Amino acid sequence: MTRTYDRRDLIEVYLGSLEQGYGDYYSGATSYNAALKVYYVDLRDALERRFNSRLGVDGDTALRMLFHSTVASLLAIRTPWSGFVDAGLLNKRLEDAGENGERVNAASGRIAELTAQTREAHLEMLDALVVSFTGVRADLTVSEDDLRAEGVECTPPDTSGYDLFEDY
Known part of the structure; x- marks a missing residue:
């Protein structure tokens, strides 16, 4: 069965195209990240054409401002553990800390x-907000087959073809 893309996918792909911490980007993998950005931008552009709306560009000015502010707020969300590629040493230290480590882990879970x-x-x-931008096309779904027929790659680049630690 072929995959279909909907409004939520349009939003997710838009966020990934910004290359600002949303999507499957890797710290230190310049070549892979460049390929992933191309994937997101091409897919975003195709979906925006289908939905007849360029997110953050078209639509009511006030709502666009709120859209951009919401995107910025979403991209800023993080936890104290954000950015750790390997937290093994931290987890060991917390385990060794006993009750205080348990408190840290409980708070981290919350x-x-x-x-x-x-x-x-x-x-x-x-x-x-995207419903207001896309209007009658808000409930549109687009098949992967239709996108591929337009020449759009619907599969992100395979990490196995890249050195994910090239910048280290």
Whole structure:
């Protein structure tokens, strides 16, 4: 069965195309990240054509401002663990810290849950704004086959073809 893309996918692809911490980018993988950016931008452009709306460019000026502000807010969401590629040493230290380590882990768990809820609320807000931008096309779905027929690559680049640690 072929995959279909909807409004939520349009939003996710838009966010990934910004190359600002959303999507499957790797710190230190310049070549892979460049290929991933091309994938996101090409897919975003194709979906925007189908939805007849360039996100953040078309639509009511006031709502566009709120859209950009919501995107910036979403991209700023993080936890104390954000950015750690390997937290093995930290986890060992927390384990060794006993009760205080347990408190840190419990608080971290709550932060992670709230962060996930916050991200989802931002995506819900973006979805509502995108409905206003796309109008009658808001409920459109686009098949992967249709996008491929336009020459759009619907599969992100395979990490195995890249050195993910080239910048280290």
